[in-house]
Amino acid sequence: MCSATVILLALSLSVMHASTAEAVPIGKGKQLFVDDFIIDSQENLSRILHHPQRYSGNPVLTGTEAWERWLLEVNGRPVLYDEETRQFRMYYGANLDDPTAPSGTRYKVCYAVSKDGVHWTRVPLGQVEWQGSRANNILKWGENWMRRPNVIMDAADPDMRRRFKMTYVDVVNGNAVICKAYSQDGIHWRLNGDGEPVRGGANSNLLGWDPHIGRYVLYPRVAGPPTRAGRSRSDAIGRSISADFVTWSEPEPVLVAEPSDRNRDFKGLAAFLYSDAYLGLLWIFEGEKSAEAELAFSRDGIRWQRVSPGEMFFHQGGPESWDSNGILPVAPVIHGNRIYFYYAGWNVPYTNDTVIKQRNGTSTTIAPPNAALRRVREGWIENGTRKQWAIGLATLRLDGFVSLRAGHAAGALTTKPLEVAGATLAANADVRGELRAEILDEDGNRLPGYGAGDCSPIRSDNMRHLVRWRGKTNVADLRGKHVKLRFTLHDGDLYSFWFE
Numbered sequence: 001m002c003s004a005t006v007i008l009l010a011l012s013l014s015v016m017h018a019s020t021a022e023a024v025p026i027g028k029g030k031q032l033f034v035d036d037f038i039i040d041s042q043e044n045l046s047r048i049l050h051h052p053q054r055y056s057g058n059p060v061l062t063g064t065e066a067w068e069r070w071l072l073e074v075n076g077r078p079v080l081y082d083e084e085t086r087q088f089r090m091y092y093g094a095n096l097d098d099p100t101a102p103s104g105t106r107y108k109v110c111y112a113v114s115k116d117g118v119h120w121t122r123v124p125l126g127q128v129e130w131q132g133s134r135a136n137n138i139l140k141w142g143e144n145w146m147r148r149p150n151v152i153m154d155a156a157d158p159d160m161r162r163r164f165k166m167t168y169v170d171v172v173n174g175n176a177v178i179c180k181a182y183s184q185d186g187i188h189w190r191l192n193g194d195g196e197p198v199r200g201g202a203n204s205n206l207l208g209w210d211p212h213i214g215r216y217v218l219y220p221r222v223a224g225p226p227t228r229a230g231r232s233r234s235d236a237i238g239r240s241i242s243a244d245f246v247t248w249s250e251p252e253p254v255l256v257a258e259p260s261d262r263n264r265d266f267k268g269l270a271a272f273l274y275s276d277a278y279l280g281l282l283w284i285f286e287g288e289k290s291a292e293a294e295l296a297f298s299r300d301g302i303r304w305q306r307v308s309p310g311e312m313f314f315h316q317g318g319p320e321s322w323d324s325n326g327i328l329p330v331a332p333v334i335h336g337n338r339i340y341f342y343y344a345g346w347n348v349p350y351t352n353d354t355v356i357k358q359r360n361g362t363s364t365t366i367a368p369p370n371a372a373l374r375r376v377r378e379g380w381i382e383n384g385t386r387k388q389w390a391i392g393l394a395t396l397r398l399d400g401f402v403s404l405r406a407g408h409a410a411g412a413l414t415t416k417p418l419e420v421a422g423a424t425l426a427a428n429a430d431v432r433g434e435l436r437a438e439i440l441d442e443d444g445n446r447l448p449g450y451g452a453g454d455c456s457p458i459r460s461d462n463m464r465h466l467v468r469w470r471g472k473t474n475v476a477d478l479r480g481k482h483v484k485l486r487f488t489l490h491d492g493d494l495y496s497f498w499f500e
Helices: 371-377
Strands: 004-007 039-043 046-050 079-082 087-097 105-114 147-153 164-172 175-183 189-191 204-210 215-223 235-242 252-255 264-274 277-286 290-298 304-306 326-329 333-335 338-346 356-360 363-367 389-397 402-406 411-415 425-440 461-466 482-499
Touching (some): 079 147, 087 147, 147 204, 164 204, 215 264, 277 304, 402 411
Parallel strands (some): 290 326
Antiparallel strands (some): 004 046, 079 087, 175 189, 204 215, 235 252, 290 304, 402 482, 425 461
């Protein structure tokens, strides 16, 4: 699978764009190239969409336990890194038949931890009895279910009992609803503790606390418009906000399928903050055939664009792989110098149809709903391959979503006027040839001492190059001034820049 894709059309988002007469207030945030927000002009540069690289030992977690039975999933925001304990925490789904549960399935959440994000340990919790034993890692569920958990650590909440917050799906009074839960330790939860659920529905993605607006933000799945494929409606992405995590606004649609998407549905948006931008993994379901993810972005969390419509940022696996039928990546974890993308993957049919076709030898039979999942729970092995839902990992370099690439011919990028907010200019770049930077005034004239000839050439791969002019990195004399930056690149990829 290719690790990068050329985006042929330059993106331009009108939201918050400054005119050439105004300085863009970038502060010390990293400036990504998912759009043209800070770009004034560019020459001989291609915008490249990079793809997460799968861990070679995938899947990292499979359903080997009696309460899992080869059916594991992650959904929403189920993984976080705890700086205090220095470990990853994962809240994953394990769903088995139970005639006493709504729809005949007991959706439940299990808990695991990891020091490196690769090797996971199930933590015995003793909260739930399963087949006569409490020796398991199952979290206590709500009235009927605990499904699709979104978990955040909220250090700003003065109430330690609400330090961990969760949204999850339960069935209350016969209806699927999005509920809330609170915990001091992330293990013992007060389920739906403040009464009313967030709203009805079976899927949502929690962004968490948004410091830009001082609100919690949730992206639930909502009804979209009719499709060109003839269906009366499609699935779309909505947005709901809350000041206290208790009372939430009615969701408003923020991302809907285009007419050209035909039979595609937007099943979810795993949104996350990245420096000053909002990014999201848009779950694209192609009817019942495949599930993959595009990369989406926004400058305000409301008006979203797809970086490259129709081009997948995260692909399903190859024909013989464990994730060949579909993948569902969740909000990533940033740790060290990598971005960790966990995802559910499966190699069995995914269907919501009333019936599915199931091959048995040379004949084709009609199977009841969810027959493929029931076969998985029974230990389905075909041609020596385990049929399953499992959890995988893929990673990306910091800021590595999109780059501006130059080949043998030198490329150049000039920014809009920016306000210098730090004492040093840094860049994330993989340079096979050479990268130089110069600082210009608002009219495009080189500032003395900051020309390309004064700049020490960069000729390596580093996620934090410090730009030097005449051997010095200090640009404190320009702090608060409005300048343009001009990067000249030969044979390399520029991922981001920032002041620090």
